[in-house]
Amino acid sequence: MIESAHRHRRDGVMIWDVDYSCTNCGRPYGHEIRAATLTGHLASVIIELAHHTNPA
Numbered sequence: 056m057i058e059s060a061h062r063h064r065r066d067g068v069m070i071w072d073v074d075y076s077c078t079n080c081g082r083p084y085g086h087e088i089r090a091a092t093l094t095g096h097l098a099s100v101i102i103e104l105a106h107h108t109n110p111a
C-alpha cells in the first residue's frame with residue numbers, strides 16, 4: 056500500500072520518493088522512482104496520493 060509520495064528534481068530528472076508498506080507482512084519500504092519509468096496506472100495513483108499528502 057502506498058503511504059506517501061513526494062517529487063523533486065535531481066540533476067534535471069523528475070524523481071518520486073515513494074514510501075509504502077507490504078499488505079502481507081506490514082513492513083515499511085521506500086525508494087526513488089524516476090517519473091519517466093512509471094506506468095500509467097502507477098503514475099495516476101502516486102500523483103493522486105501526492106495531492107492528498109502535499110496540498111498546494
